[in-house]
Amino acid sequence: MGSAVSTEAKDVFKNTTEVVARTESSMSLFGRKNEVISQLLALANECSTDGWDGGEAMALNRDAVRNVEAFIRAIPDDFPLPDVAPEPDGSVSLDWIRSRHRMFSMSVGSSNKIAYARMNGASRDHGVFSFDYVSIPQGVLVNIMEVMGNGITSFRVA
Amino acid sequence: MALLPSGLPDHVDDAEDLARFLVQSKWFKNGMAKPVAFLPYPKDRETSVSRHGQEPADRLWAIGLHVAGDRTLYGVALFKASVVRKEGLEVYPDEPPDFHAVIRDWPWNDSNMTLQKDMQLAMAQVLASEAKLVIKK
Numbered sequence: 117m118g119s120a121v122s123t124e125a126k127d128v129f130k131n132t133t134e135v136v137a138r139t140e141s142s143m144s145l146f147g148r149k150n151e152v153i154s155q156l157l158a159l160a161n162e163c164s165t166d167g168w169d170g171g172e173a174m175a176l177n178r179d180a181v182r183n184v185e186a187f188i189r190a191i192p193d194d195f196p197l198p199d200v201a202p203e204p205d206g207s208v209s210l211d212w213i214r215s216r217h218r219m220f221s222m223s224v225g226s227s228n229k230i231a232y233a234r235m236n237g238a239s240r241d242h243g244v245f246s247f248d249y250v251s252i253p254q255g256v257l258v259n260i261m262e263v264m265g266n267g268i269t270s271f272r273v274a
Numbered sequence: 275m276a277l278l279p280s281g282l283p284d285h286v287d288d289a290e291d292l293a294r295f296l297v298q299s300k301w302f303k304n305g306m307a308k309p310v311a312f313l314p315y316p317k318d319r320e321t322s323v324s325r326h327g328q329e330p331a332d333r334l335w336a337i338g339l340h341v342a343g344d345r346t347l348y349g350v351a352l353f354k355a356s357v358v359r360k361e362g363l364e365v366y367p368d369e370p371p372d373f374h375a376v377i378r379d380w381p382w383n384d385s386n387m388t389l390q391k392d393m394q395l396a397m398a399q400v401l402a403s404e405a406k407l408v409i410k411k
Contacts (some may be wrong), residue, residue: 159300170345172317172334201300201310207391209310215305216403221309221395229388233309233386244282244388249359 148197152188156181156200156208163202174206179226184208187224192257196223198263208264212260220263232256236263280372282325286365287380288356291327292375297345304365307351307407308399312377320376328352328408335410337373351405361397406410 146265162168163176184200187210193196198210207225222229233242245253276284286292296302296313301311314321324337336349355365358377368376381399383390 121351132303170341170343171322172315173318199300199303199308201308201314202298203310205313205316209308209313211310213306214310216306219309219399221399222389223391223395225388225391227388229386229392231395233392233399235396235399237285240396242392244392268299 132211137225147190148189152197152200156188159200159202159208168202173204176202176208177206177226177260178207180208183226183230183247183249184210185223187230187247187252190247190250190252192252195257196260201202211262213249214264218263218265227259232259234259234263248256278367278369278372280325280369282367282373284367286325286340286367286375287357288354288359290325290355290365292353292365292377293324293326293334294321294351294353294401295324295349296348297339297342299346302351302409305364305407306351307402307405309395309402311351312395312398312401312405314347314377314380318376319382320378321380322368323324323377324373325363326373328377328406334375337371338410340371342404346395347410349407349409351402351407352403354399357401357404361400363397366393 122230160176166175168175169172188197196212198212200212201209203209203223207223209221210224211219215220217235217237219235221233228247229244230247231244234240245256278284295372296307296311301308312321326334328334328338334350338350358365363377364379365375365377368374381390
């Protein structure tokens with residue numbers, strides 16, 4: 117006796133399941149990015165005045181905060197998201213830290229020039245790249261991928 | 275070698291412990307201090323530290339609470355002066371207050387702040403990788 121479910125029905129079910137999974141994944145990413153942006157905005161509020169450290173730290177620069185938000189939104193799907201932290205000169209620090217010898221750090225200020233440093237075991241590198249507020253240079257993403265080394269071999273550009 | 279009010283010598287030896295107190299919750303995670311915790315402050319172009327190790331703990335935290343003032347003291351990152359010097363930076367005693375020192379000679383570019391920041395970040399990453407994080411209970 118054959119199955120009561122047709123091949124076509126099975127295909128529809130499979131395709132629907134995949135769409136739902138992708139949608140949930142997108143929503144999950146949307147949620148994750150929003151969580152990081154919420155942390156960023158909370159930080160901007162906490163560090164909105166000079167001396168937020170009890171000393172001589174400068175208030176977080178509003179343009180820096182806006183630039184970080186744009187950067188986070190530009191991060192591709194299925195890509196690890198950074199930790200954000202305030203810098204004493206009012207810039208915002210973004211870190212991807214895999215271990216104490218594998219990390220990728222960025223400093224985002226008021227301009228579109230972003231400073232970065234990479235430590236991947238004994239290999240170290242640093243430099244500056246330009247961010248057009250829409251997409252992140254491929255080389256930067258590859259560097260982060262290599263440091264985080266969590267098996268990501270490809271990603272979709274947002 | 276002269277002695278400072280704290281009783282410490284006026285030169286910081288390579289083997290000395292340095293303490294960077296953490297007054298920002300985002301400056302550490304997963305058992306380590308982040309590079310941002312070591313970056314220099316723009317006004318004096320230096321990073322404030324204390325010449326103190328993990329023990330005696332009560333004195334360490336007393337110094338830390340003084341540094342933190344009204345802010346919450348979350349913990350401390352401990353590292354050797356030799357690590358600082360290996361990166362081309364220098365540690366200078368800077369009392370008062372007792373035990374205070376500063377990390378200076380960070381790369382600085384007055385005409386382009388971004389050009390200096392990548393070098394500073396690279397050095398700060400090394401300090402972060404070598405520092406031991408102790409959370410205040």
